[in-house]
Amino acid sequence: MVQIFKFLLNSMKKPSRRAHIRGNVFLDSLRLTVKGGHGGNGLPKYGGVGGQGGCVYCVAKEDVTLKNLATRYRDKRANASNGEDSGKHRLLGRRGVDEELLVPVGVQIYDDRGQLLGDLNDSDATCIIAGGGMGGCSGTNFLGKPGENRTVHFDLKLIADVGLVGFPNAGKSTFLKAISNAKPKIGAYPFTTIRPQIGTVHYSDLRTVTIADLPGLIEGAHANFGLGHKFLKHVERTRLLLFIVDILGFRLSPKHERRNFLQNIYALNKELELYDKTLLDKPSILLINKMDLPEAKDIFNSNKPFIKDLELKLNECPENIKPEKVLKFEALIPISAKDSTRINDVKQKIRLVLDELAAKEQVTDAMVLKENLSNKIGERGPRII
Numbered sequence: 001m002v003q004i005f006k007f008l009l010n011s012m013k014k015p016s017r018r019a020h021i022r023g024n025v026f027l028d029s030l031r032l033t034v035k036g037g038h039g040g041n042g043l044p045k046y047g048g049v050g051g052q053g054g055c056v057y058c059v060a061k062e063d064v065t066l067k068n069l070a071t072r073y074r075d076k077r078a079n080a081s082n083g084e085d086s087g088k089h090r091l092l093g094r095r096g097v098d099e100e101l102l103v104p105v106g107v108q109i110y111d112d113r114g115q116l117l118g119d120l121n122d123s124d125a126t127c128i129i130a131g132g133g134m135g136g137c138s139g140t141n142f143l144g145k146p147g148e149n150r151t152v153h154f155d156l157k158l159i160a161d162v163g164l165v166g167f168p169n170a171g172k173s174t175f176l177k178a179i180s181n182a183k184p185k186i187g188a189y190p191f192t193t194i195r196p197q198i199g200t201v202h203y204s205d206l207r208t209v210t211i212a213d214l215p216g217l218i219e220g221a222h223a224n225f226g227l228g229h230k231f232l233k234h235v236e237r238t239r240l241l242l243f244i245v246d247i248l249g250f251r252l253s254p255k256h257e258r259r260n261f262l263q264n265i266y267a268l269n270k271e272l273e274l275y276d277k278t279l280l281d282k283p284s285i286l287l288i289n290k291m292d293l294p295e296a297k298d299i300f301n302s303n304k305p306f307i308k309d310l311e312l313k314l315n316e317c318p319e320n321i322k323p324e325k326v327l328k329f330e331a332l333i334p335i336s337a338k339d340s341t342r343i344n345d346v347k348q349k350i351r352l353v354l355d356e357l358a359a360k361e362q363v364t365d366a367m368v369l370k371e372n373l374s375n376k377i378g379e380r381g382p383r384i385i
């Protein structure tokens with residue numbers, strides 16, 4: 001009776017907010033123990049060779065997530081099967097069956113010592129993460145060898161051309177919706193987005209550019225406050241950064257100070273610098289959002305020189321958000337994501353910067369190739385011009 005009552009009580013309870021968030025959270029890292037199959041034993045009497053153990057390998061696919069992988073291996077173990085022993089009727093034992101793990105494109109796989117085992121950036125890219133043991137033969141006294149057994153760490157870093165970086169409520173989701181085909185959630189309160197969203201922007205020449213909205217960045221994210229650290233890593237693989245700030249500034253909570261939009265730019269600059277200085281070398285564009293608001297134009301006009309050259313007001317910036325090196329933007333565009341004002345300009349500018357970057361990379365690649373060739377051929381080889 002008590003059990004039935006407990007069951008009824010539990011089934012009436014609403015799922016907790018934490019459980020709801022956990023269910024929705026985007027999984028971008030996972031640990032699994034993987035084990036290759038044991039090699040089968042040989043047959044000394046007839047010189048029979050045991051089958052090799054199966055291996056565990058990963059294949060990258062566009063439409064899978066790490067969550068699929070976690071659901072498939074709830075016990076966090078993936079094992080390949082053992083090789084067959086050699087027998088009187090089958091001298092060469094059958095090979096063990098391999099275990100195939102489908103992983104999302106963009107995943108990096110590390111072993112427990114932090115060594116990179118694979119970086120699967122293209123669809124159908126494959127890598128073995130636990131080899132099968134050798135089958136028993138005369139060299140091993142006809143005893144099969146054990147397969148590799150290790151704990152591996154999957155780390156997913158999204159691959160998008162452009163990373164959208166801004167504090168909560170700046171209008172990232174609204175902007176992504178205005179410029180691309182993405183359908184992100186938009187809310188009048190911070191942290192509506194708890195998973196990175198990727199939108200694709202289409203151009204008239206059929207070229208497409210992907211933009212990733214990286215949510216939850218707050219002051220202190222580099223030190224793992226909020227969700228920031230979790231998502232900052234996705235910035236690493238983007239080629240262009242799109243900073244977005246609210247012209248009216250931002251206040252995280254009543255406990256926090258209100259930062260004006262200029263201070264927000266410094267704070268974003270500082271967060272990236274503290275996480276990884278090299279991110280500041282990426283080309284970047286600054287978007288000042290919510291320009292449709294009545295007071296926006298005055299604020300923007302009076303601050304224009306200071307945004308163009310961030311060094312000018314650096315001495316007035318609070319110490320805790322003062323960056324060592326200030327960002328140099330390729331362009332500064334005031335927009336209204338809500339009304340789609342100047343979204344087309346942003347679209348064209350993104351394309352221009354990415355095309356210039358690609359042209360530069362092509363020249364550099366050609367130079368590196370030439371240098372490598374010259375080094376290989378040596379002094380007496382043909383002259384490379």
Ligand SMILES: Nc1nc2c(ncn2[C@@H]2O[C@H](COP(=O)(O)OP(=O)(O)OP(=O)(O)O)[C@@H](O)[C@H]2O)c(=O)[nH]1
Pocket residue numbers: 166167168169170171172173174175185186187188189190191192193194215216289290291292293335336337338339
């Ligand atoms: N007036 C005005 N409001 C805007 C504009 N862009 C966004 N908003 C509003 O600002 C609020 C936050 O917008 P979001 O797009 O959810 O902001 P976000 O940066 O994605 O927020 P997080 O999910 O917390 O990271 C919503 O109420 C939007 O309607 C704009 O251009 N003008």
